[in-house]
Amino acid sequence: MQRGLTARRYPVQVWLVHRSSTRQLRSLTNNMTVNGSALPPGGSALMEHAQATESADRRATAKRLRFLTVGASGSEAELAALAHVREWAGAAGVETEHVPDLPRAIRRLALDRWNLVFAALSDRPAEELAWWADVLRRSEGAPRLVALVQRPSMGLALQSQKLGVLDLLSLSLRFEDFSRVLESLRGTEMEEPIAFPPVDAEMVGAHALVGQHPAMLDIYKLIVRVAPSNATVLLLGESGTGKEVVARAIHQQGSNASGPFVAVNCAAIPENLLESELFGHEKGAFTGAMNRRAGRFELAIGGTLFLDEIADMSLALQAKILRAVQEREIERVGGGEVIPVDVRVVAATNHDLKAAIAQGKFREDLYYRLAIVTIDLPRLSDRGDDLLLLAAYFAQHFGPRYGKSIRAISDRALDLLRRHEWKGNVRELRNVIERAAVVATDETLRVEHLPEEFRVRVGAPAAASPVTGPDDTLGTLAANEASHIARVLAHTGGVHGAAAEILGIHRNTLARKLKEYGL
Amino acid sequence: VKVEQALRLLPGLEALAPLRGLLFSSAVSDEGAWAGSAQKLTLGKRVVSSEEMRQRMSNVLAQIVAHFSALYEAYVTALECLERDDPAEAVSSLLRAGRLEEDAGRLAQGRVWLGVALGIAKGLQNRKPEVETLLSLGRLSAVLGSLKEAARHYRLALTVAEGGFDDAGTIAACEGLGNVEVEQRGWEEARGWFSRALTLAENAHDERRIGQMLHALGELARRTGELQTATDTLRRAHERFEAQMHEEDMARVLTTEAMVLADLGLPAKAAALYREALAWAWRGQREPETEVFIRLKFARLHIETASFMEAEDEIRKAEQLAISGNLMHQLVQIYTLLGTLRGRQADEAGFVFFEQAIELARMLGRVPSLHAEIYQEYAAFKHAVGAREESEDYLERARQIRVDWIERLSVPGGRRATDIAGAIS
Numbered sequence: 001m002q003r004g005l006t007a008r009r010y011p012v013q014v015w016l017v018h019r020s021s022t023r024q025l026r027s028l029t030n031n032m033t034v035n036g037s038a039l040p041p042g043g044s045a046l047m048e049h050a051q052a053t054e055s056a057d058r059r060a061t062a063k064r065l066r067f068l069t070v071g072a073s074g075s076e077a078e079l080a081a082l083a084h085v086r087e088w089a090g091a092a093g094v095e096t097e098h099v100p101d102l103p104r105a106i107r108r109l110a111l112d113r114w115n116l117v118f119a120a121l122s123d124r125p126a127e128e129l130a131w132w133a134d135v136l137r138r139s140e141g142a143p144r145l146v147a148l149v150q151r152p153s154m155g156l157a158l159q160s161q162k163l164g165v166l167d168l169l170s171l172s173l174r175f176e177d178f179s180r181v182l183e184s185l186r187g188t189e190m191e192e193p194i195a196f197p198p199v200d201a202e203m204v205g206a207h208a209l210v211g212q213h214p215a216m217l218d219i220y221k222l223i224v225r226v227a228p229s230n231a232t233v234l235l236l237g238e239s240g241t242g243k244e245v246v247a248r249a250i251h252q253q254g255s256n257a258s259g260p261f262v263a264v265n266c267a268a269i270p271e272n273l274l275e276s277e278l279f280g281h282e283k284g285a286f287t288g289a290m291n292r293r294a295g296r297f298e299l300a301i302g303g304t305l306f307l308d309e310i311a312d313m314s315l316a317l318q319a320k321i322l323r324a325v326q327e328r329e330i331e332r333v334g335g336g337e338v339i340p341v342d343v344r345v346v347a348a349t350n351h352d353l354k355a356a357i358a359q360g361k362f363r364e365d366l367y368y369r370l371a372i373v374t375i376d377l378p379r380l381s382d383r384g385d386d387l388l389l390l391a392a393y394f395a396q397h398f399g400p401r402y403g404k405s406i407r408a409i410s411d412r413a414l415d416l417l418r419r420h421e422w423k424g425n426v427r428e429l430r431n432v433i434e435r436a437a438v439v440a441t442d443e444t445l446r447v448e449h450l451p452e453e454f455r456v457r458v459g460a461p462a463a464a465s466p467v468t469g470p471d472d473t474l475g476t477l478a479a480n481e482a483s484h485i486a487r488v489l490a491h492t493g494g495v496h497g498a499a500a501e502i503l504g505i506h507r508n509t510l511a512r513k514l515k516e517y518g519l
Numbered sequence: 520v521k522v523e524q525a526l527r528l529l530p531g532l533e534a535l536a537p538l539r540g541l542l543f544s545s546a547v548s549d550e551g552a553w554a555g556s557a558q559k560l561t562l563g564k565r566v567v568s569s570e571e572m573r574q575r576m577s578n579v580l581a582q583i584v585a586h587f588s589a590l591y592e593a594y595v596t597a598l599e600c601l602e603r604d605d606p607a608e609a610v611s612s613l614l615r616a617g618r619l620e621e622d623a624g625r626l627a628q629g630r631v632w633l634g635v636a637l638g639i640a641k642g643l644q645n646r647k648p649e650v651e652t653l654l655s656l657g658r659l660s661a662v663l664g665s666l667k668e669a670a671r672h673y674r675l676a677l678t679v680a681e682g683g684f685d686d687a688g689t690i691a692a693c694e695g696l697g698n699v700e701v702e703q704r705g706w707e708e709a710r711g712w713f714s715r716a717l718t719l720a721e722n723a724h725d726e727r728r729i730g731q732m733l734h735a736l737g738e739l740a741r742r743t744g745e746l747q748t749a750t751d752t753l754r755r756a757h758e759r760f761e762a763q764m765h766e767e768d769m770a771r772v773l774t775t776e777a778m779v780l781a782d783l784g785l786p787a788k789a790a791a792l793y794r795e796a797l798a799w800a801w802r803g804q805r806e807p808e809t810e811v812f813i814r815l816k817f818a819r820l821h822i823e824t825a826s827f828m829e830a831e832d833e834i835r836k837a838e839q840l841a842i843s844g845n846l847m848h849q850l851v852q853i854y855t856l857l858g859t860l861r862g863r864q865a866d867e868a869g870f871v872f873f874e875q876a877i878e879l880a881r882m883l884g885r886v887p888s889l890h891a892e893i894y895q896e897y898a899a900f901k902h903a904v905g906a907r908e909e910s911e912d913y914l915e916r917a918r919q920i921r922v923d924w925i926e927r928l929s930v931p932g933g934r935r936a937t938d939i940a941g942a943i944s
Contacts (some may be wrong), residue, residue, distance in 0.1 A: 103769070103798040110791035131801060135794065239554040268559030268871050270525055270878075290912050308555055350554065424553025434828060496571075507570060 038069070050378065065094045065185075068114045070105040072122035081148055081173040081268030085118045088178045104133075109139040116185055120148045120171065125156055133163040133452050142439055142448045146181050158486045164452025181440070190409035193444040196392035202254055205261075207245045210393045211386040215378040219246065219382035226373045227253035232325060234370045240427030243348040246307060246375060251304040256344055261302025265444050267312035275317055276333045279324075285334025297330050300343045310370070311351040311362055322366045380425040387417060390426060392435035395445060402437050408444040416447060416454045485513060522546045523563035531882070535550035536624070539882070540845040541579045545571050558831075559861075559868055561854060561875040563843060583833065586623055590616050610640045610648040617655060624845075630659050634757045648783040650688035657695045661702065664886050664924065670699045676757050686723045690716045690732075697735060702888075706743050727768070730759035734772045741779050749779045766803025770796045774813050777820070786824045807844040811837045815849075815856055822860055830860050849879045849887055862900035869904075873897040891917045 037050045067089050069082040086096045099105045100195060105117065117136060120127045125147070132145050144166040149156060152168050160168040166184060169177050201208035202220075202376045209220070226233060227250045235243040244263060253441030269277050276285070307321070329340045345346045347370045356362035391409060397408040409417075422428055436449035447454070455517060500510040525542055530533060546565035548557070556564070593616035600609035613636035620629035633656045640649035653676035660669035673695035680688030697712030713735045720728035737753035740746070755777045760768040773796035780789035793813060800809045814837040821830035834857055841849045854876035861869020876893045883889070894917035901910035 101802060103795055103802055106795045106798040107791075135798070138794065239557075244555065263868075265556050265559060265868055267554070267556035268561075268564065268868060270561075270871065270874055271521075273871075273874060291908070293909075295732075312556070335923075353899055427553050427555075431828075438826075440826070511574075514929065 029066060032455060045336060051058040065115045065116060066113070067094055067096045067116045068105060068108060069096060069098045069121040070102065070117060071098070071100045072102070072120040072128075074100065077150070077171045078148070082120060084173050084175075085120040085178060092182065093180075102128075102135075106135060109135070109143070113141040114139070115141040116144050116146060116166070118146045118148060125149050126159055129156065129159055129163055129165065133165065136156050137439075137452065140439075141441065144185060144448075154482050158482065162453060162486065163171045164454070191412045191444075191446050193408035193409045193410055194414060196395060196406075199389055199393040199396060201393055202249070204245055204248045207248060208397075209242070209245055209249060211383060212389065213378070213383040213386045216383065216386065219375060219377065222373075222375055223249050223253060226250060226375075228255055230255070230344050231372040232344070232368075232370050233346045233373045233375060235346065235351075235375050235377065236353075237350065238379055238423075238425055239346075239350050240425035241377035241379060242426050243350075243377060244306065246305070246377065247306040247308075247346040247348065250346055251263050251306075251344070254304070254344065255506055256303050261304050261306065262296050262300035263306040263308060265308045267309035271314065271507065274313060275320065278317075279320065279330045279332055280335075281333040282335040285332070292332070295330070295332065297324055297341045297343055298339060301341055302343075302345055304344045307345060307347040309349060311349045311353060311356055315361075315363060318363045318366050322363060322369060325366075325369050364486075380422040380429060387429070388414065391417060391433055391445075392428055394430050395437060398434045398437040401441075402440075404437055405443055405446060406437060406440055410444055410446040413445055413447045413454075414449055416437070416450060420454065481513070485510070520567060520569075521563065522567060525567050526563075537579055537583055541572060541575060542567055543847075544843055544845050545575060546842065559871050560708055561871055562850065563875055565842075566684050586619065589619050593619070605638050607643055607645055607648050610636050610643070610652065611940060613639070614648075614652060614655060617659075621659060622623070624847075626659055626663055628664070630656065633659065646679045646683045647685060647688065650676050650683070650685055650692070654678065654688065654691050654695060657692075657699075661695070661699060662886075664888065666699050666702055670696065673699065686719055687725075689726055690719045690723070690725070693719070694732065694735065701739065701742075706739060706753070710736065710739055724725060725758050726763060730756045730763075730768060730772070731811055733759070734768070734775065737772075737779075738775050741775065741782065744782075750776075750783075753779065756805075766799045767806065767809060770803060770809055770813060771802035773799060774816055778816060781820050781823065789820055790817070793820065805848060807840045808849065811840050811846060811849045811853070814840075815852060818856060818860075820855075822863055825863070827860060827864055831857075834860065847879060847883050848886070848889065850875045851883065851893065854879065855893050857902050859896050862896075862903040867904040867906075869900060870897075873900060887920050891920040891924070894918075894920065921923060 067085070069085050071078055071082060082098060086098060089096045097108065099108050102119075105119070108114075109117075117132070119132055121132075124439075129147055132147065136143050136145055146167045146169060147156075147160060147165055148169050148171050150171055150478050152170055157168050167177070169181075199210060201210045209216075223246065233250060236244055237243055247263070248261055251257060264278065266274065267450065278295050278297060280293050280298055283290070283292045310321075310434070313321070320330075324341065325345050328342060329338050331338055353362055353367050353371075357364045357367055380390075388409075391414075395406040395409070398404075417429070417432070424431070432451060432454075433445070435451065436445045439449050440446075485499070485503065488502050489496075496510055496514075498508055500507045503510065505513075522542065524625055526539075529539060529542065543562060545567050546562060547567075547758070548560055548564075549566040549904070551759075564657065593612045597609040597616075600606065600612060613632055617629045617632035617636060633652055636688035637649070637652045637656065640652045643649065653672045657669045657672035660666075660672060674694050676688060677692035677696065679685075679694055693712045693716035694791035697709045697716065700706075700709035700712060713732055717729065717732035717736065720732055733752050733756035737749045737756060740749035740752060753772055756772045757769070757776065760772055773792050777789040777796065780786075780792060796813045797810065797817075800806070800813060803809075814833045818830045818833040818837070821827070821833060834853055838850070838853050838857075841853055854872040855920060858869045858872035858876065861867075861872065873893060874894070877890075877897075880886075880890050880893060894913045898910045898913035898917060901913060
């Protein structure tokens, strides 16, 4: 359904079905509730008209739903479960099609748009789940996944949750499971578009400074104040907060704006190359030095040198940087000539430099030389409504690149963005909106366009929740422990050492628990 | 400790290759996924912990013991076979040892085992073991970049197989000779060999081999720009493989079909085929090599269509597979492609990927074509970021590597090394 920006409310279908019979399903289709409240039987002619119209709408909507069932091993249990799905879906007016395996499913997904895939998983369900999540994210309309396995485990349930799988079910499929899936799928369809606000971006070359939060306004003022001087600036802030954009803005507003802006990411360059990269080298200075080569300091003469991730270099190299910043002169590797370098240095880090100094990993004298002016960049989650402005800017930026004109975001999608942790700050948001722009089909970004880890928060059924047992009873200690470990691992990006540290247990204990819970 | 630091402690001894493999496969990224450097992350910048390595060490040592046990067992079995006067079976055992070495990535050692096997096979009345050994030697020599030697083994295999009416051996020898020609850009010669193999496969009603030869011919047609012929030929191969559910072959042929579609300017259709190819690979033996191969081709398509984010996704997935599976050769290709991607994004920091590729290729210490490929792409990258002089230096280095390599081959057929090098670059 094409949704205009002016539309505010859509028919809501909540299917309350409890028995596995076609007759009852049809009966329920004809007596569906709206917004969860049962319509009164009979009533005025107007009500009857409204009911008739809504029933027709609902049937039409139901017909638009398309499910693909996908086999794996071809076992009897699998065939029976998928046959049930097709039977129940058919009775509910949902169009279905079956393919015997994953490759044929990919072929089918490439040809048509589907709302939901019921996929039986084979002998390596954990890997297959990840595979499916990836496949569906790239398929048109980003269909949701319901995975069917012989024996759902807690580890699989947690993984499903993390990957945004709509539900993980046993092959001994019950009608109640199916109706819950249908209900939750329809629940995700209630989205209202919110028009993006106009964005007033301060362009910095190919980049832009966007935001009206007071913390950002203070930073803009600081940039304007500090730029005309030649003072060294140290930018602090988490990854993705926009340190390089601010560095470019300082350069652009400064007296050396007509000179070059040279950026070096100190953490990315191999240690054995970093010195020659920064200071250059003479021909034959080392194996591979085929010719004399100017370093980044020289290339930045008359302009700005941006040293990103400054904490990631050896103490010996820090000493050379200190000399270059202090004395404004350098020597190429393998050369004796002293080269004056009139360069403004802006450095940045996401590390706590004072802690690094205390640990003897960063030179104190270099810190004070770099931190003549310090600018602290706020986290995205601390910038309030800047999130919407930035989302609008990125949608405006990436839409045309992918042939889209994106003007709005749905209320649910925006809500999910607001609730996200944004560990990667603006860089992560940029990535999320760019991905959404790739898969968007009209002018509104919706939940279905967001990555799986966002989508799981909408319409996630109880099956995927490890902390509550059946009937919403409290889960066992083990279930809660498994869930917490999974969260911590997600937080550390799967790094066991860091996870063990956060959990306050030994790595071996963590390894044992991961095995025990099938994580 | 970063991998680049850990490597400084590790002597470059062949015997320590499994330890280096353990180091690489234990390496993880300690950067937050959103750090600025994460986009430039290479294997050298990943971190390893001694504790993690110690935990996994017993597994690696068990694999080493299992490998050497199997080698010893193969040798003792060969000895038993000689004792009971069954030299053909002894050759089989020695061939098994050669393949074990090959599977473990010890190609030069594998070649030595095969040489021993050949010595015995030559004296047998039954010529099949000799054909089998020659074919294995041909394949291994080609992988090691010794094309002249590969061609010699394949020609001998062909002669012996034809003399013994060994259809399977003859088909394999023709295929091998075709592949050697492909490596040297001898398109017409390659077509001749593949066609001959196809005819033999058809006569033998070997559906899988027919499919494989059609695939080889289709790929050749693609490389020579005959896209319609390629499309038709590959479709015939595809139909055969699908009918027989040969997943691995399906994955490969779909990848080639996708490349043809990309050449025809149909990127969306090509992308759909790449995805299907991945699914077939997944359904099959789930060989990481096959998946990496498909993902890198898919990534190239994304780069060509300026879908950089998707390209990066595919390459990073391939990288993870290659690191976990200790696929060094593929890792070199992966970092080269990441560098190429950064060149297209005009990101001059992309040089870190080429430097990583060069370092890994140096560790591999073979396959000159791989070294030449890195420098050629590095030259294109430098050109893209405006470093013209360095670009020319790298291009010259790539050309020189190829000339040296081809001169060493003394290519048969009268073609001059410099002509071939010119055609390649």
